[in-house]
Structure formats: structure tokens, C-alpha cells
Amino acid sequence: MPKITLPDGNQLTLADGATVYDVAAAIGPGLARAAIGGAITFDGNRQLTDLNAPLPGDCRIELLTAKDDNADSLYLLRHSTAHVMAEAICKLYPDTQLAYGPPLEDGFYYDLHTSHAISPPDFERIEAEMQRIVSEDRKFCRYEMPRDEAMKKLEAEGNRFKVDNALRAEGGTLSFYVTGENRGQDWEDLCRGPHIPSTGVIKAFRIKQVSGSYYRGDVNEQQLQRVYGTAFFNKKALKQYEQQLEEAKKRDHRLLGQQLELFTINPDVGSGLVLWEPNGAIVRTMLENYVKMELILRGFEPVFTPHIGRLDLYRTSGHYPYYEDSQFPALYETDRGRALLCLRNLIRRAEEETGERKAEVAQQVKVFADAVAQAFGDFGGGDALDDPAKLSPVVEECLCHEEGYLLKPMNCPHHINIYAAQHRSYRQLPIRLAEFGTVYRYEQSGELGGMVRVRGFTQDDAHIFCTPDQVQAEIASCIELTQQVLSTLEFKDYRARIGLRDPESDKYIGAAELWEQAEQNLRDAAAASGLSATEEIGEAAFYGPKIDFVVKDCIGREWQLGTVQVDYNLPERFKITYVGRDNREHRPVMIHRAPLGSMERFVGILIEHFAGAFPLWLAPVQVAVATISEKSDEYAQEVHKSLVGAGLRVLLDDGSDKIGPKKHRLRSRKIPYILVVGENEAADRTVNVNDRDGASLGTFPLAAFIEGCILEIQTKGKQRHGALQEA
RNA sequence: GCUUCUGUAGCUCAGUGGUAGAGCGCGUCCUUGGUAAGGACGAGGUCAUGGGUUCAAGUCCCAUCAGAAGCUCCA
Numbered sequence: 033m034p035k036i037t038l039p040d041g042n043q044l045t046l047a048d049g050a051t052v053y054d055v056a057a058a059i060g061p062g063l064a065r066a067a068i069g070g071a072i073t074f075d076g077n078r079q080l081t082d083l084n085a086p087l088p089g090d091c092r093i094e095l096l097t098a099k100d101d102n103a104d105s106l107y108l109l110r111h112s113t114a115h116v117m118a119e120a121i122c123k124l125y126p127d128t129q130l131a132y133g134p135p136l137e138d139g140f141y142y143d144l145h146t147s148h149a150i151s152p153p154d155f156e157r158i159e160a161e162m163q164r165i166v167s168e169d170r171k172f173c174r175y176e177m178p179r180d181e182a183m184k185k186l187e188a189e190g191n192r193f194k195v196d197n198a199l200r201a202e203g204g205t206l207s208f209y210v211t212g213e214n215r216g217q218d219w220e221d222l223c224r225g226p227h228i229p230s231t232g233v234i235k236a237f238r239i240k241q242v243s244g245s246y247y248r249g250d251v252n253e254q255q256l257q258r259v260y261g262t263a264f265f266n267k268k269a270l271k272q273y274e275q276q277l278e279e280a281k282k283r284d285h286r287l288l289g290q291q292l293e294l295f296t297i298n299p300d301v302g303s304g305l306v307l308w309e310p311n312g313a314i315v316r317t318m319l320e321n322y323v324k325m326e327l328i329l330r331g332f333e334p335v336f337t338p339h340i341g342r343l344d345l346y347r348t349s350g351h352y353p354y355y356e357d358s359q360f361p362a363l364y365e366t367d368r369g370r371a372l373l374c375l376r377n378l379i380r381r382a383e384e385e386t387g388e389r390k391a392e393v394a395q396q397v398k399v400f401a402d403a404v405a406q407a408f409g410d411f412g413g414g415d416a417l418d419d420p421a422k423l424s425p426v427v428e429e430c431l432c433h434e435e436g437y438l439l440k441p442m443n444c445p446h447h448i449n450i451y452a453a454q455h456r457s458y459r460q461l462p463i464r465l466a467e468f469g470t471v472y473r474y475e476q477s478g479e480l481g482g483m484v485r486v487r488g489f490t491q492d493d494a495h496i497f498c499t500p501d502q503v504q505a506e507i508a509s510c511i512e513l514t515q516q517v518l519s520t521l522e523f524k525d526y527r528a529r530i531g532l533r534d535p536e537s538d539k540y541i542g543a544a545e546l547w548e549q550a551e552q553n554l555r556d557a558a559a560a561s562g563l564s565a566t567e568e569i570g571e572a573a574f575y576g577p578k579i580d581f582v583v584k585d586c587i588g589r590e591w592q593l594g595t596v597q598v599d600y601n602l603p604e605r606f607k608i609t610y611v612g613r614d615n616r617e618h619r620p621v622m623i624h625r626a627p628l629g630s631m632e633r634f635v636g637i638l639i640e641h642f643a644g645a646f647p648l649w650l651a652p653v654q655v656a657v658a659t660i661s662e663k664s665d666e667y668a669q670e671v672h673k674s675l676v677g678a679g680l681r682v683l684l685d686d687g688s689d690k691i692g693p694k695k696h697r698l699r700s701r702k703i704p705y706i707l708v709v710g711e712n713e714a715a716d717r718t719v720n721v722n723d724r725d726g727a728s729l730g731t732f733p734l735a736a737f738i739e740g741c742i743l744e745i746q747t748k749g750k751q752r753h754g755a756l757q758e759a
Numbered sequence: 760g761c762u763u764c765u766g767u768a769g770c771u772c773a774g775u776g777g778u779a780g781a782g783c784g785c786g787u788c789c790u791u792g793g794u795a796a797g798g799a800c801g802a803g804g805u806c807a808u809g810g811g812u813u814c815a816a817g818u819c820c821c822a823u824c825a826g827a828a829g830c831u832c833c834a
Contacts, residue, residue, distance in 0.1 A: 243829030244762025251831050299825050476760050573834055661791045696795040
């Protein structure tokens with residue numbers, strides 16, 4: 033006789049074999065009709081279950097009903113809708129093989145393989161088929177099978193994805209869900225559940241998009257089609273969701289960047305290379321000035337370094353070997369170096385090719401290698417010339433000795449050399465070197481996007497060189513700075529992530545003990561700062577763990593902005609030292625940090641954050657003066673001159689439009705204050721102040737308005753002139 | 760890089776194999792005005808680029824470049 037505890041603390045005792053439904057029925061017939069599933073907490077584990085799932089014993093139960101504001105209910109609904117969509121697609125495209133279809137935060141997807149390339153015009157057909165299944169109001173029926181029997185069944189069906197899924201599933205039995213009561217006839221899917229009671233519960237759904245995805249996230253695996261959709265318990269909620277998406281898109285920094293003339297990207301210059309227009313440049317300059325001031329207050333020293341560096345520098349740091357493919361190609365100094373690089377690339381192609389092509393390219397390698405040896409001197413190819421696989425290490429080895437330059441992908445090696453330029457004593461530490469350093473990375477073409485993922489960007493970078501004792505305090509100070517900057521810019525909705533190394537992976541350099549030390553440094557500093565952060569394996573940099581500050585863009589994608597990274601490895605690689613109190617040489621610890629991350633990404637996110645309506649201190653144009661008619665031109669020019677004289681960024685609109693359209697246009701440029709100036713204002717030496725939302729803030733003496741602006745700018749919006757405050 | 764989609768005036772977008780379109784913006788002139796759009800006229804195009812099919816291509820096919828969504832990657 034299971035004893036049930038409800039969320040309100042009330043308890044029920046039901047007969048053995050009772051289900052979640054029986055709990056609902058025991059409470060009332062209304063709830064019994066409305067319930068679609070349950071969340072059972074048993075043995076300390078909370079689990080969502082089907083409505084007809086038997087109770088495991090004494091437990092706590094939350095009943096789930098068809099409500100669009102309950103994440104668990106939506107989870108069930110969307111998981112089930114994924115099944116309905118899968119059935120529809122299987123019917124329309126009979127060679128479909130399903131792989132994996134989970135619910136998401138705002139919908140669901142199903143990964144599948146079919147010979148038909150599903151594209152948006154197909155959505156309507158699929159949705160119509162789904163609607164048919166929903167109208168039939170078929171029950172979701174679960175059945176279980178012993179593992180052996182189930183595996184045989186799946187293997188007979190010939191879907192390797194489902195066989196894979198089953199192999200990874202735990203437990204002695206596997207469960208299937210039939211969409212309908214006629215097992216063997218109605219459509220079914222291997223699934224651990226749970227589901228809603230029947231398809232009729234789905235009141236609103238939409239297929240959103242389709243795209244490619246690699247099976248199990250592996251680039252070398254088969255590429256599947258991923259169909260995204262969403263579902264709700266009523267049509268209104270779906271409509272509201274779609275309207276929200278539309279609204280969010282209006283905040284997109286690519287759209288606003290163009291409308292507000294903040295930045296542009298032109299393929300003639302290069303994709304992923306941002307051209308800052310004057311308006312964007314003002315926002316960036318103001319941000320940089322602000323951060324520079326904060327850095328000086330915290331004991332950072334500005335430095336400058338060039339945009340390129342010797343290849344050897346990046347061989348030492350490890351960046352060149354690790355990230356060669358995502359860097360702009362190295363600038364080898366000699367023809368021999370360039371030739372060897374071509375040869376190396378040709379060898380790689382030969383290794384990738386298959387079949388007849390492979391032999392063909394191997395022959396080209398041989399001819400080319402011969403030519404290189406004759407033209408630029410023997411490189412030791414010898415009898416390896418016939419076999420690309422044997423030639424490969426020889427050429428790689430030769431290339432390692434060829435010198436050249438690299439567009440810098442990171443600032444740290446340059447800063448390390450500034451540190452190393454002097455003999456350092458422990459008395460000088462910490463040394464904090466800061467630079468708005470521009471770096472170049474050849475990001476994959478499919479990754480590029482607006483300002484947030486680009487190939488050339490400027491980091492608000494700094495490197496702290498300190499003793500092991502100082503590490504924690506320095507990290508804490510970096511966290512504090514990042515939080516301070518985010519708070520000044522009114523970011524409240526961000527999360528922190530501690531990125532740890534993945535012990536399984538071989539991409540990380542250095543000794544495990546140093547990694548553990550560094551990871552512990554970060555945890556301790558985060559704890560001391562009161563920063564709540566999630567730990568994520570595999571998110572570390574190759575040289576050290578880090579804390580990243582992550583925010584979402586207008587369509588919910590997460591982007592890393594600020595970062596704090598602890599690094600015991602690069603000091604080791606560059607063999608930098610300081611003399612300790614004991615008069616011996618010691619290895620300093622490095623902290624890499626950037627509170628904004630990159631100016632490009634940060635400003636991109638900032639545009640979306642403010643929807644282009646920047647606070648006064650950042651706004652490209654802070655005040656617009658608009659005349660009623662030519663009669664007040666002279667006074668308007670006086671006003672303009674006074675504002676400019678007070679250091680404000682001002683635009684004078686004395687065009688021939690009427691004040692209505694004039695104001696409309698200035699508002700659409702998101703200028704914080706629009707001053708309307710006519711004959712009345714000229715007579716009183718006042719300005720009529722309007723904000724960019726269209727509200728009239730009243731008429732003020734010019735001097736009072738200027739004073740208010742200056743206060744607002746100096747305090748970065750924390751304080752405003754009393755009269756302007758009301759808005 | 761991969762899958763799918765997209766590329767027409769400064770911007771947003773129509774365009775059925777048969778002479779290149781609209782709205783907004785821009786320019787000139789008229790209108791001298793009070794808070795979301797006064798009027799007239801005008802300028803703007805190698806239909807992303809390069810091939811192909813066709814009597815004929817913005818439209819169909821291929822390639823390249825660029826953009827979008829997702830996957831993968833992100834020092």
C-alpha cells in the first residue's frame with residue numbers, strides 16, 4: 033500500500049498497483065481528466081513518468097497537467113510531438129531511419145536519415161500528416177521487452193542508430209512506445225518515455241526548421257537531417273512564442289548594425305573582418321576608455337605589441353602546432369619553406385584520398401617532392417619519395433626548421449617576452465600587462481556570424497605574472513572586474529562556467545598536478561568571490577582551465593564574453609622566471625584574462641542587449657536638436673554650439689521637414705535626447721526635451737539640460753537630472 | 760568544413776523562359792510648420808560572379824563567392 037505525499041504536504045494511501053492516474057482520481061475527477069503525467073520522487077530521485085505508470089512505493093508525486101507554463105508538462109508534450117512528427121515523416125518518406133529525438137528547452141528535434149532532402153516547402157505536408165495523427169487522438173502505449181529479445185527485434189529492423197541507442201540504454205529490459213492501441217500495427221519507436229496519454233493532448237505545434245547534424249556529434253560519422261519543431265497545449269501559446277521570436281529578431285545586431293550604421297562587413301575586404309563605421313567606433317572607443325580607466329585603478333600597465341610574430345614564438349607556445357588549421361596561413365620566409373608547405377599539403381591530400389585518386393595524387397607528390405629537392409636542396413626525402421606516408425614525417429620535420437611569421441592568434445607570447453625583457457624579482461610581482469590586442473584566427477566559414485564570430489578581433493587582453501601565493505587573489509580581482517563591467521552595462525542575465533580539462537583528451541599540455549592546482553585555484557577564487565559557476569569538463573583552454581562569463585544573444589545562443597584563465601604551462605614553455613626571497617629562480621604563474629572578451633563580440637552582444645538604444649555615455653549621437661521651422665534656425669545653431677562646447681555628441685536637424693517626421697526619424701536612430709526648438713523656446717532660451725521612446729520630458733533651460741546630461745554621462749546612467757529622471 | 764535555404768535599386772522586398780518593378784530612403788523645387796510621415800519632379804540596376812542549356816535566362820542547370828539556420832570547432 034504505497035503512501036503518497038503531495039506537493040502541499042497532504043498524504044494519501046492507495047491500493048497496491050495504483051498508478052499516477054489513480055492519485056489524480058483520488059484527489060478529484062477534474063484533476064483526473066486534466067492530468068497528463070507525473071513527476072515522482074522516489075529514493076531521492078525525481079523522475080517524470082507516464083500517467084498510467086505504476087507507483088514504485090512510498091513516494092512524492094507532483095501531477096502534471098496540460099499547462100504551457102510548466103516545464104515538465106511541456107517536456108512530455110514535446111517529446112510526444114517528436115514521435116508524432118517522426119511517424120509523419122516515416123509515412124511520407126518510407127525509407128526514413130530514425131536516430132534520436134529529444135525534447136529541448138523550447139521545442140524538440142528528431143535526427144533522422146532519409147534519401148529525400150527535407151526542406152521548408154515539405155513542412156506543410158508533414159504538419160498536415162501530424163495533424164491527422166493528432167486528430168485520431170491515439171493513445172501512447174508503452175510495452176517492455178527483455179533486452180535480448182528487443183535487440184533481435186531491432187537488428188531485424190536494420191536501423192543501426194536504434195541498435196546503437198539500445199546498446200547504450202541501461203537495464204535488463206528495453207521499452208517501446210506504440211502510438212495507438214494496436215501493437216504490431218500502429219507506429220512505434222524504441223523510447224524510454226515518458227509520454228502524454230494520447231496524441232489529442234497536442235493542441236498546437238509547428239515544424240520550425242531543418243538542418244544537418246552529425247550522428248553522435250562526430251564529424252567523421254554519417255550526417256543526418258535534424259528537423260526542429262515545437263508544441264504547446266494551446267494555440268495562443270504557440271502564437272505568443274512565435275511573436276516573441278519575431279520581436280527578438282528585431283534586436284539582432286546584424287540588422288541594427290546596418291540600420292544604425294554601426295558596422296559593416298564586405299566580402300571585398302574579407303568575410304569575418306569587421307569594418308567599424310563611425311557610430312560603432314564611438315561605442316567601442318567609449319567602452320575601451322572605460323575599461324582602460326578600470327585597469328589603471330587596478331594596477332595594470334598598458335603595453336603595445338605588433339600584429340605578427342615569428343613562427344618559432346608560436347611553436348614554443350604551442351599555438352602554431354595546435355591550431356594551424358584555424359589560423360591564417362603562415363608567412364614562410366623562404367621559397368624553400370613555402371615549397372615544403374605546399375608539399376606537406378599535397379601529402380595530406382594524398383593521405384585523405386581513396387581509390388584511384390589516391391595513387392594519382394601519390395604520383396603528384398613524388399614529382400613535386402623531386403622538384404622541391406632539386407630546386408631548393410635535398411630535404412632528406414631519399415627513398416621515402418614513393419610513399420606519402422613515409423614522406424610525411426620527413427617533410428614535417430623539415431618544416432619545423434623553416435622560419436616565417438604568423439598573424440598573431442594570441443597576445444600572450446608577445447606579453448611573455450615583455451615580462452622576459454627584464455630580470456624579475458618577487459618584489460615586482462604581480463606584473464599586469466594589458467593591451468587591446470588584435471588577433472586573427474581563420475575560423476571555419478560556417479562559423480562566421482555578424483560581429484560575434486569573426487576572423488579578426490581585438491581582445492581587451494591582459495596577462496598577470498605572479499607567484500603561486502598570489503594566484504587566488506589575482507583571479508578574484510579579475511572576477512570582480514568582470515562583474516563590475518557587466519553590472520555597469522546592465523547585464524544581469526549571465527552565467528559563469530568553470531572550464532576543466534577532459535582527462536580523456538590529449539589536447540591539453542603540461543603535467544596533471546599543475547592542472548589540478550590550477551583548477552583548484554579557480555574553484556577557490558570563485559567560491560571566495562561568491563560566484564556561482566557550473567563546472568564543465570572539456571571546456572578548458574589547451575594550456576589551462578578557465579572561468580568564462582557566458583551570455584545569450586537575441587535568439588538564445590550562448591556566447592563566451594569575459595574569461596579568466598590560469599596557466600602554469602606557458603611560463604614553463606617559455607622558461608620565464610623571477611628571483612624569490614630565497615635568491616633562487618622560480619617559475620611565475622600566468623593569468624590570462626579579458627573582461628569583455630573581444631570588442632567585436634562584446635559590442636555585437638551589447639547592441640542586442642540594448643536593442644540599439646545605448647545609454648547616454650555610449651550613444652553615438654547623444655542629443656539631436658530639431659527645429660520647428662527656419663525661423664528658429666539661428667537659436668538652434670546656438671543650442672547646438674553650446675552642447676558641442678559641453679563635450680556632447682550632437683546632431684542638428686534643421687531640414688525642411690515638419691517636426692513630426694523629423695522626430696520620427698531621429699527616434700528611429702535611437703538618439704537618447706531629442707530637443708525640439710521653435711519660436712517659443714528661442715524666446716525663453718529653453719529646449720523642449722523628448723526621449724527616444726517618444727515621451728516628452730518637458731521644457732528646460734538649456735544650461736539645466738546640459739548639466740543633467742553631464743551628470744548622467746559621468747555616472748554612466750546611475751544618476752540623472754531630476755527632471756529627466758521621470759522618464 | 761558539412762547539410763539545407765537564400766542572393767534583384769542605399770534598405771525591405773515583388774517579379775509565370777519573352778523590353779527591370781514597388782514602398783521606404785536619397786536629390787531638387789514648392790510648402791514655414793508644434794511632436795509617428797504635406798506635395799511635385801528626379802536620380803539610382805552588368806538581377807552576387809563565372810560558365811552552360813535555349814531562338815531567347817533575373818527566371819532552368821553547374822561551379823565559385825557571400826549571407827542565414829543547425830551540426831562540428833572555438834587558443
